[in-house]
Amino acid sequence: MKFLMQGLSLALLGAGLAAVPGLQTAAVGETAPTAAPGTAQLRSAADGRVTITKDPATGRIAFVRVSRGGDLLPRLGGSSQAGAIAKADAFVTTNAAALGAGPGELVRSRVTTSPYGRTVVYTQQYHGVPVFGAMVKANLDGQGDLTSVNGYAAPDLDLAVTPAVPASTAASYAVANVKADPPGLRGRTADVSTVRATASKLLVYRTGSTKGVPGKAVLAWQVSVGNGAGVNESVLVDAATGKLVNRYTASEAADFATDRELYEKQSKPANLVWKDGDAFPGSLTTEQQNLMYDAGNTYWLFANTFDYDSFDGAGAKMVTVANLDDPDGTFCPNAQWTGTEINMCPGSEADDIVSHEWGHAYTQYTSGLVYQYQSGALNESYSDVWGETIDLINNREDGGEGNISAARPVGACSTSTRGEVGVKINAPASIAKECDAAAASFGPTIDKTGITGDVVRAKDVAESDGGTTNDGCSPYTNAAAVNGHIALAYERPGCDYGTQARNAQDAGATAIIVGSYDENVIPMSTQEQGITIPAVMIKRSDRATIASKLGSGPVNVTIRDIDPAQRTASTRWLVGEQGKVFGGALRDMWTPTCYGNAGKVSDAEYYCGTGDSGGVHLNSGVPNHAYALLVDGGTYNGVTVPGIGLDKAANLWWLTQLDHLTPTSDFADMADGLDAACATLTGQPIRQLSVKRVTPGAAAAPITTADCAAVKAVAAAVQLRKKPTQCNYKPLLKKGSPSVCGKQFTTKTVFKDGFRHGLQKWTKSKVLSTGKARSFPWKGTKNTPGKHRGRVVMSADPDAGTCARNDNVASSNAITSRAIRLPSGAAPRLSFQHYLATEAGYDGGNVKISVNGGKFKVVPNGAYAFNKPNSALLAADQGNSNPMAGQKAFNGTDGGTATGSWGTSIVNLAKAGAKPGDKVKIRFDMGRDCAAGLDGWYVDNVKVQVCKKKAGATVADRRRTSGRR
Template identity: 50%
Template sequence: MKILKTGLSLVVLGAGIAAVPTQLATAAERPAPADGSSLVQRLKNDAEGAVRLATEPATGKIGFARASRGGDLLPDVRATGRAGAVEKSTTFLDRHARAFGTTADHLREVSTHETARGWAVRFDQTYRGLPVFGGQLVASVDDEGDLTAVSGYVAPDLRLGTDPRISAAEAGRRAVALVRADPPGEGTRGLARLAVRDNTLSIYRMGSVKGETGPARLVHVVEVGNGTTVREMVFVDALTGKSLNRYSMIHHALDRELREAKLENDGGTPDDPSDDEISYTTVYREGDPLPGSLDEDQLNEVHGTGEAYWFFRNAFGRDSFDGKGAKMITVNNDPTISCPNANWNGETTNYCSGVSSDDTVAHEWAHAYTEYTSGLVYQWQSGAMNEAFSDIWGETVDQLNDRYNETPDTVRADGVCSAYTGAIPVLTITAPESIAKECVTGGTLGELDGPVTGEVVAPTDAEEEGGTTTDGCSTYDDASAVAGKVVLVDRGLCTFVEKAQRAKAAGAKAVIIGNREDAPVSFTDADKTLPPTVSIGLTDREAIRTALADGEVVEVEIVDAGGERFDSYRWLSGESDPAFGGAIRDMWNPTCLGDPAKVSDAEYKCSTDDSGGVHSNSGVVNHAYALLVDGGTSNGVDVAGLGLDKAANIFWQTQVAHLTPTSNFVDLADGLEASCAELVGKEINRVTVQPDTTEPATAIAAEDCSSVSAIVAATELREEPAQCNFGPLLRKGGPATCGKGTTSKVLFRENFEDGLAGWRKSERVTFDGGKGIPWRAGRGIGGNDSKVAFDPSDDRGTCTYDANDRSSANAITSRAIRLQGGGKGLRLQFRHYIASELDIDGGNVKVKLGNGKWKVVKPSAYRFNAPNTELLSTAEGNTNPMASEPAFSGTDGNVAGGSWGRSIVDLKKIGAKPGMKIKLRFEMGRDGCGGLEGWAVDDVKIVACKKKAGGKGRREMAAIR
């Protein structure tokens, strides 16, 4: 995939972990592992006091073990100090590691951190000397020597070879090529400087982050980066060379695309900036006088970095992000990032001009602290927690310091929006009735001071390089048609503000920006002089465009649904950054800016864009923290506020002592409750940003833990986002092949146990000199032990429109099959497995009747499991020779792979009749590069259906059974 890479790349990025964890009960309710009752009982027998156990959804093993208050998971081993904590934790795992899914010889201690009330000892999982990605257990030992909790995830039952077929060098080359062909974001500079920064042969259990069982793979975990804007983790299968997963390690404070970047000497291009000249001059070192010659942004970054340092040092005793006093380097006005924005790239925090407020700077440094503690993977719920912890610590610093303290700062009631978050737009399609609906939007640019109604037009404009004729970035072909109308344009090429400005100049009353994903783009007020400008998702955008193309008149209404507003800046994030023109998130009432406040909210993001909603779904955790601090009533749950000191200590204890890279919201709930219990009666420090200011705070009391349980309930941390409706692409079960009251006679059967004997291979390519990927027979595809026909559609190819481009379609064709009988119908049935780039790559069935032409079997001819989509067209940038055809495409619930299912075709609906001859063709097509696995087919048969025999026959059949 090339032209549409930005809009669809997360089909690849989400591979392996692209779904939300399944629902778990509370720690007190979740059952112990069903397959290890003796191990569980032994653990309980060793403990002093009651033990609460929770299962890890991806494994069915223990994921969280916690002793009741005053209890000890291993009372027969005494522990004093750091060494004692390590010894006690190690002894516990020597005895009980199997209950968690591994053995002690596969665990090694990697760090021991002092916490507010003892020690957190972390153990990484290994297998035959190789690290297991995300496999980590953390043991909490209090200052009295009691082992109070052990939690985490380990991959059980590992049985795989550790000898790679793909070398580390080759894996690195493929990872760099993948990132270069499909870079994060649009117009990313520095692609010419991409290089492998780390490459580790590892064990990767697919599905670990989303909480589902998946196969274990030997992989090269490759970090690809350029030292500034790109830092991607790519998981390359060490046996096949396929990309199994990819996620970004660049942590952005904002999810924006308002681009404004300038270089002193812009001699390069976004794809090849080798002639760019970027110099870095040190303008401040520790001890230099302030403000000196620093401008406002530079001064903010120096002050903000210091405040972040002293916050973590004073309250939690942590010396810089690595705990060892690492230098904290910031880069101001960084030309390598798309502005306005800020990020942590693993080495420095980096800021655009006008993005340097106190909570933003602390937010970015908090990403560094998270990376060096829990290491939460930046995808789906673990990524939302990563982002939320940055919001939490950034806003805590904001409330503690004496800079940018906008007032009033009073507490709001539940469900009330701040007067400073701008409009909360709702766009309703009012006509035509066939597409009438209320569309989810992502915020507004411009002034929405009252309802806006009007007719929608979709003007075309000149197609610039990298743009389209519908992106609104050039002069409209017919500007007169825009005046007084609501303009629909697509996302891409130029900034949102530029699109709105062009529409305003033509007299438009409002602007709709259609995203490339089903989730809308999130943005807030930036320029009150702009017309109301809202974003909608891809499905809604296409519904409007289709209606307009059919000659329908489309009318919409845009209103501000914010309701009551309260005069307070409290819990707004990024509200002081002038480049954004307003807050980017509302932690008290996230729905005011289009983010969820609880898991069941309609705003909860289920799509793969934004790494699975890391910025939006962080609202759930943000709301939990704000509630714990201020108290209130939310979702029908009363919460007694604990204030900043107690809330911050409970959340930090959870972050360092209970969360591991693949933790999810349920783990957070367990960790918060465990942390509160651990801290009861223990000395904690006040939170402060003043240098060397360590003061004791009021101790956490047992009754405070009821507030922790209350925020868990209010935000539904243990609930599954049922609205996402994640499930298999191919439904399970289904009707009998011929239906009730019938029997079947097999006319043709193929199970591929003899390979592809009897099938003819063919190939179509898009570009001269290009080549496809032929079908082959193999075992183990999608976990199927039998031999199947399989056509890969993986990440090989370069999308260069030449001999290295894999834009192709490969097919296998059967011999001619005589259709005999079938008085009650003729059916084609086959089992298959699909895991491909959604809407780009895919497979379908074609048939040829007699001497007729080859035809695609349309979805209407299927009785069960029809093709789920139509591949994107060539006009939409798809170079697949099967573009625009109906096809099986995508994966199960946005995860890396699929699952086997059965499809049934009614051959009568394609014109087949008894006595005819038919040929079958299974064809798999792909674009030039970037893919997942491919399409596998097995157990193909054509049957003739007839009515069952009479009563006597049925009785005889029953007797035989």
């Protein structure tokens, strides 16, 4: 994991919400309303203008709020706690279905109070089992008016809640998964030899909930797996099958006074070096003192400004481990909130880095933002926001910026950053282009002139370091050829970027270009000292373009700063610039593109893939930019945003986190939450920010309606409500389907199976790569993914196997129909509905046909009139151990997700070699390689039909049925 990638959902301080003592949880809506009111009824019941936002994945209400001075449920009154609870309960009961919950599923879990009113919080339970990420918050002002309700609930739940897989088995599967696929910094893996399951919890999990896409609900065990020293994973295991369904980096878990403890290496009693009450600084080093200052600054920011007592709101102990024991170097340099403490590697003790990690703790105990996709980007951004806010106001002499750093012009990079760099391919002309690039955080900076030279591919000792001849992780075998030129190396997990740069430098290279293993470029970091040549990363596709021409002549490139004029001598809004081991700042909140991060949703830098947990760091630039721009002001993306200052912005961000964000909130929810928070705070007393011990902030200027207009402007400027359409996500299978035969034809069905009785009409078979391999036979199931009802059949593609001969799943499973005679004089067609989600390239399914008892052959793509297989599986010589390697097949998932969706495929059997009068057998094959997978192939409604022309049908009509145009 890259820096600051560890905490999942932790907590922030804010508008002083204290849990109500002695509150008993209670289910609401036990009796289903006769009809769930639609939005028209909801609007008509309210007093004031109502704004409603729907969740695109579920179609249910995600956020509803009323204009200032209004009330969503004016028929109930009372400003008391009992009145607030009654009003919130009544609204949630009446509108449970519109919010996504079934009768009695929303359970009141707590009521919190603030100077501005109350928040009633509900979680979802299905037959007593909690639903992952489901939370609804009802917000009432000081007069008892219901001003907003928001959140997420999993709709249409219908599943058994008795686990077939015991907790102990799920825990062993989860630990095995983490050991087989260790987390870690990009380029190195964590030591997982001592990981263990620390907790298991049964819950209902809806796939796709963190991505904001449709999904299915499954009963799952949520298993926490960690080692207390850098590894802290949350693994969700299907409680019916034992299959992994999700995994993410996680942290599970007034009279104010700090309760801090500092440990060295590990948080063992013998390693305790200081605690509150001891003499300060005593024998502490400067670095240790700074860690305690930073914990104290974080504590007092929230206590003084928001009346919030430590990260849990109840005075929790703040434990810091300095100089984390990391003997094999798999975690450091990094920093982490583990769910109970923060771990700091040597040299990572910058104040904004330390406060960033404590920010994760506060997020965990408030919104609980899940560390994936946009909710994870918000989680990461909130930590940057609090870390940088503290850095701007603490006036520390240990590297803190204080409040003297000048604001920068919009779009300007800092002279302290690496800035936006580019790699321009100058020659040969056939591949000349500008390549996206990111400068390393180490080595010299790159200026406007840059470095121009011919590229030479790194060649080192093959396999001796577990790599290839081109990753540059060993001393070069072609040093003479590299000397005086620019080296090209390939990124490889387990190979440190500093090692790559050192080997290139020792070979005499003038610079090194590292080709990413995907289309994502990042600022590379290292602990390696003494690097004197520039290093940049480019995309895998650009690396391949350069490499393709190296054998036929020189490839000349220029590495340069592409925006040298836009620089300001200011460290304002830089994250981690004082972290010695990182070689410079890690992110720029003011101009995120200076570090290759998105500054608005439509930016080319917006990350669309599944790496980086769905872009939690790369896309955190969007909400980061929103905060910085709202504080300082400026015109961006054609929108002018008046600056409102730190005090107002921080109060708005905190109240949004506390009252309006839930575990699966996305950027649009953030925009709605900021609007609601601003309406709540308008004209109310707020405090200035303060990080001094027991020094509550003085009264700040109140928030005004003009400030709320600025909030709306900044959401538009960075496009919080815009979908990332540039990702161009498309489903694997096109929606809808043409008529099998057409209007001018009659259709006769000669074979059909909707699998209501399982596989009675089919014969099973399998192929194993070795006698030890496991296979996953086709089976009938009612547990269908997506919006598809009824019984289907499926063959699994589980995340299983290790490729060892005694533990691999390289196999294929087939179902074969009986012999089907095709009537004479008719055009034969095959159609079927299916859903597929597999490991792309390696695992997949296809249809084969046998004619008159002949050999089964893959139905060629040219025979498909609609929804043909998307690509060929990798061949055996490409490392694919699937028995179906190299065959055309349906494989992968819908674009941008780890799921699929249902579609219909139509085959012209005549083009597959079957003629009227022939006997055919249809076979569905699902194959997988030795390890790793996703879900499987689901099939339903298989039909073989024949098309006969009606009298008067034209040639054009006949062509339409064959798929020709």
